[in-house]
Amino acid sequence: MTAREQTEAYEDIPGTWVFDAQRARQGYHLNEFLYSLMKAANRAAFLANEAEYTRRFAMTEAQRTAVLRRDWNKLLELGGVSYALAKLAFTDGKSYQYMASRMTGMTEKEYVEMMLHGGRSPDGWRSRAERQGRA
């Protein structure tokens, strides 16, 4: 499979933004911002004035807005990687599981319940066609 075919195949997986080289390139400054939240002093500075802190990083306006809105799926689409996004969730005092639940549109309680019952079945989620009931 060529790199281009690989990307097309990634795009066919529903509900997923694969963090490939192009998306990583777009997300570089966003992810460096998220990485900075590993330090307690930076977490405090961000929470004290979120908009001002994000201006230290050369991210796009769309990425900045998505950060301020905690628009998790938009952040994935714009090149954020989930492990880095988790640092934003931790800064808010939230868990990984909370962040994942927001991405799915469920409440955290509903999400935990789904996991306790064996998680989400891959059936119907392997391709766009399968998602639309065509495969």
Add this chain to the structure above:
Amino acid sequence: MARIVAGIGTSHTPAIGACVDNGKTGEPYWAPLFKGYEPAKAWMARTRPDVAIVVYNDHVNAFDFKIIPTFALGCAEEFPIADEGWGPRPVPPVKGYPELAAHLVQSLVLDEFDITIVNEMQVDHGLTVPLTLLCGTPQAWPCRVIPLAVNVIQYPAPTGHRCYMLGRAIRKAVESWNEELKVVIFGTGGMSHQIQGPRAGLINTPFDTAFLDGLSRDPERLVAIEPLEYLRDAGAEAIELVMWLVMRGALGERVEEIHRFYRVPASSTAVGNIILESR
């Protein structure tokens, strides 16, 4: 001569570390998981390896995105515990084995694996959670550790075939080290899981079961799994399972399955554990 006597496959879910660190292992959600790891812990205590090579991935802690090494081998005397955003885990520092690590680098590069040499590196839950699961909560870890960090965060990760071949080269490298050492190798991460996007929470137990069976009986089948198949069928983060193939490659052809455990869920993850001894 040094020998790789066994391989351990295990998930490295961060919530497991947080659970141990906060004294919650007895809670109903977690108790069955720790009970399931008891035989593996007992095996580890019996086996008493001198060195553990831990194949794991960093989660944007030691490496940000300035440099993304595909295979990075830790050559330091000691690896401090990373603060991942909620303070470092209260576990002992990880002691390395720089002499053996340097030998591995030399051997692996000559065998055409372009290893990144890392002389200073913090280690995160990807490495410490497997140690906690297999060794419990000691004052000091019972063996020296050589971390081998694999990029599985930015796609593409190295293929399963590449990882398996790296494992074979690691076996050759260890066996050419002129010191009586008992070495074990950890393959960590997985099993099926996805922790991003509307599809988060995906678990595929039949896929995981077949993967565990394959490690034991038919690794060549696993080596042929395409990267896309991991993503599509077992979740975006299931690609971590290629790290288990480094472990399997390092065990030689014949193995005996000593122990297996599987449970859903730990947070968003299907947890798997297998112990294979080299025969």
